[in-house]
Amino acid sequence: MTSTMIESKSIELLNEFGLFKAPVNVVKLAEKIGITIEEQDLDDGVSGFLVRKDGADIIGVNKYHPEVRKRFTISHEIGHFKLHVEVPLFVDYYKGSKLNRKNAGGNYRLEKQANTFAACLLMPKRLILDELAKLDEELEYELKLYSLSKKFIVSKEAMDYRLKALGLYDYGF
């Protein structure tokens, strides 16, 4: 599955439920597709998980993590839900944690796809272009980054990565 296909899937999903606007309401999206979100007392290294049970699909998210990380985790798990229907359980570890490498045991390809899905879902290209158009072109990249990450409720790192992936890094220079 290519990133272009993943991007199309994320946009279709947002449009289907009238959620194609910034900031993307990922909690509502999860509800709409029948997933229950549970904020849980998880180990700091664990970002979240997806459990697929008949008619009772659950996304667990670490209640101690900051809002932007929770939103990314929920989006990542929605990615697994939509893209990897054959896998009943995913447990996701925070990237900065030592647990990540040791215990994830995950399939790198599937994790990468879920991350791509999450970035596309939270930061759709068209919405980013709309927001960029509202900003002063002369604004420094750092300030644009700040403004966009606030608008989309994502971390500056995630927005920076997304802008670079979209080739918008030099926007305004």
Ligand SMILES: [Zn+2]
């Ligand atoms: Zn994952």
